[in-house]
Amino acid sequence: MPGGVILERLRELxxxxxxxxxxxxxxxxxxxxxxxxxxxxRVCRDEPGLGFDVLMDLTAVDYLKYPGREDGPRFEVxxxxxxxxxxxxxxxxxxxxxxxxVVPTAVELWxxxxxxxxxxxxxFGVRFAGHPxxxxxxxxxxxxxxxxxKDYPINRRQPLxxxxx
Amino acid sequence: MGVGSFFTTKLDEAIGWARKYSIFQYPFVTACxxxxxxATACSHYDVDRFGAxxxxxxxxxxxxxxxxxxxxxxxxxxxxxxxxxxxxPKWVVAFGVxxxxxxxxxxxxxxxxxxxxxxxxxYIPGCPPRPESVLDGxxxxxxxxxxxxxxx
Numbered sequence: 001m002p003g004g005v006i007l008e009r010l011r012e013l014x015x016x017x018x019x020x021x022x023x024x025x026x027x028x029x030x031x032x033x034x035x036x037x038x039x040x041x042r043v044c045r046d047e048p049g050l051g052f053d054v055l056m057d058l059t060a061v062d063y064l065k066y067p068g069r070e071d072g073p074r075f076e077v078x079x080x081x082x083x084x085x086x087x088x089x090x091x092x093x094x095x096x097x098x099x100x101x102v103v104p105t106a107v108e109l110w111x112x113x114x115x116x117x118x119x120x121x122x123x124f125g126v127r128f129a130g131h132p133x134x135x136x137x138x139x140x141x142x143x144x145x146x147x148x149x150k151d152y153p154i155n156r157r158q159p160l161x162x163x164x165x
Numbered sequence: 166m167g168v169g170s171f172f173t174t175k176l177d178e179a180i181g182w183a184r185k186y187s188i189f190q191y192p193f194v195t196a197c198x199x200x201x202x203x204a205t206a207c208s209h210y211d212v213d214r215f216g217a218x219x220x221x222x223x224x225x226x227x228x229x230x231x232x233x234x235x236x237x238x239x240x241x242x243x244x245x246x247x248x249x250x251x252x253x254p255k256w257v258v259a260f261g262v263x264x265x266x267x268x269x270x271x272x273x274x275x276x277x278x279x280x281x282x283x284x285x286x287x288y289i290p291g292c293p294p295r296p297e298s299v300l301d302g303x304x305x306x307x308x309x310x311x312x313x314x315x316x317x
Contacts, residue, residue: 159238160241161282
């Protein structure tokens with residue numbers, strides 16, 4: 001399915017809930033409202049013409065102090081989808097504010113989202129509502145803060161044993 | 166020098182000679198340096214020429230701890246416990262620059278040198294070190310074992 005058709009279909013289904021779409025360099029991207037995120041993902045997975053059966057990656061971006069986006073929502077959670085049947089890809093983004101950094105979980109759709117979402121919680125502090133096991137994935141439980149946030153001090157060390165610097 | 170200390174030094178030398186050629190290593194392999202460790206252990210470089218050919222995968226049977234690869238803060242207590250479980254006499258080799266100083270991983274996750282957690286006898290820097298450097302480090306460790314005061 002040609003790229004434009006995928007985005008066209010999503011626009012047709014979700015209209016204004018699609019905040020923004022583009023296909024720069026052939027990479028399809030759709031920014032969606034948080035309220036329809038799960039519906040968008042479900043359609044992407046289940047509609048035969050789309051058939052995105054693989055969640056390739058789920059990550060986040062911290063736009064703190066990012067030039068031109070100082071006033072916008074701080075975080076962007078990014079879903080990279082791939083269809084093995086059609087061999088096409090789609091990037092879905094959802095923007096969330098720092099005070100309300102919660103996104104519905106996609107574990108029901110793709111079980112691999114379980115660990116991806118735990119990693120995003122660990123590194124960025126974005127919570128996933130309804131996640132079955134919302135623990136850190138990479139850092140230890142005693143770790144305070146979220147190290148990939150832009151305001152995590154670059155020199156802060158939190159060793160479990162040994163010197164504290 | 167009395168006769169007693171003469172025998173003690175000779176005995177020390179004999180035990181040192183025996184110990185330096187019967188190194189049983191525990192490879193604590195966490196990262197890419199492991200490939201160079203394996204290259205050193207295989208027939209081309211053949212670490213068995215130095216009497217260190219039999220890695221033991223239990224710390225209780227090993228006497229040299231090879232720390233091969235980046236140690237994260239999450240892994241640090243595990244490494245400490247492995248070291249504590251080894252019986253005397255024991256030595257530690259820091260294999261690769263990550264274990265020596267943290268290397269270029271100067272970040273929230275990485276231990277800045279394993280000598281902040283456990284004592285280290287020989288440092289083998291390099292990213293990763295070539296097998297020649299590893300053998301050089303191993304021979305330096307042997308020299309150290311040979312001349313030290315032996316406890317038994």
